[in-house]
Amino acid sequence: MTQxxxxxxxPFLYVVVCAAGIAGDVARLITAAQDQGxxxxxxxxxxxxxxxxxxxxxxxxxxxxxxxxxxxxxxRPLPPSDAIAVAPATFNTINKWAAxxxxxxxxxxxxxxxxxxxxxxxLPYLNSAQAAHPAYQQSLARLREMGVLxxxxxxxxxxxxxxxxxxxxxxxxxxxxxxxxARR
Ligand SMILES: Cc1cc2nc3c(=O)[nH]c(=O)nc-3n(C[C@H](O)[C@H](O)[C@H](O)COP(=O)(O)O)c2cc1C
Numbered sequence: 134m135t136q137x138x139x140x141x142x143x144p145f146l147y148v149v150v151c152a153a154g155i156a157g158d159v160a161r162l163i164t165a166a167q168d169q170g171x172x173x174x175x176x177x178x179x180x181x182x183x184x185x186x187x188x189x190x191x192x193x194x195x196x197x198x199x200x201x202x203x204x205x206x207x208x209r210p211l212p213p214s215d216a217i218a219v220a221p222a223t224f225n226t227i228n229k230w231a232a233x234x235x236x237x238x239x240x241x242x243x244x245x246x247x248x249x250x251x252x253x254x255x256l257p258y259l260n261s262a263q264a265a266h267p268a269y270q271q272s273l274a275r276l277r278e279m280g281v282l283x284x285x286x287x288x289x290x291x292x293x294x295x296x297x298x299x300x301x302x303x304x305x306x307x308x309x310x311x312x313x314x315a316r317r
Contacts, residue, residue: 151223152180162302174211218305221258231272254308256284264288282308
């Protein structure tokens with residue numbers, strides 16, 4: 134029997150974290166979501182585990198970080214999600230998600246979210262050399278067609294230290310809010 138933790142009395146947000154330089158600040162999104170009444174669970178790509186403070190995040194959310202598939206005999210560590218925020222979303226994960234590749238747990242959750250109709254927002258964080266690849270614009274277009282809400286971050290210059298001051302973690306919640314409200 135593979136039971137999930139009880140559905141908490143509040144809506145539950147999955148924050149999918151990818152391996153971008155800014156991922157270490159994901160606590161800001163978790164805090165903002167919790168302040169707005171969400172329960173939060175974090176799903177990290179395997180590469181992203183090297184960018185985040187797993188112990189601190191687990192303390193903040195009260196749930197284990199998920200990164201690998203569980204064994205069939207193991208219980209589900211997180212309640213089901215009411216919405217998903219992918220932040221930061223890497224070039225790699227955006228392209229694989231749009232192509233239907235499911236070789237990380239994070240991608241597996243994202244690929245299935247479309248079929249389940251789970252509201253999903255993604256905040257890409259990448260540089261302009263990555264964004265120039267033709268596959269990237271095609272991936273964004275496909276994700277938009279799927280109903281994924283895409284953040285407004287303009288890619289930073291390569292090797293220029295990123296644009297953390299311009300990256301608004303709260304935008305994920307702003308994008309999701311009307312969709313989630315309309316379902317209530
Ligand atoms: C220090 C460092 C910073 C990185 N920053 C970014 C980034 O901002 N955006 C991005 O798309 N990739 C970035 N990468 C490359 C990704 O980590 C790499 O493509 C990785 O395979 C992404 O894995 P994931 O999509 O499964 O998380 C960075 C890599 C390193 C080592």
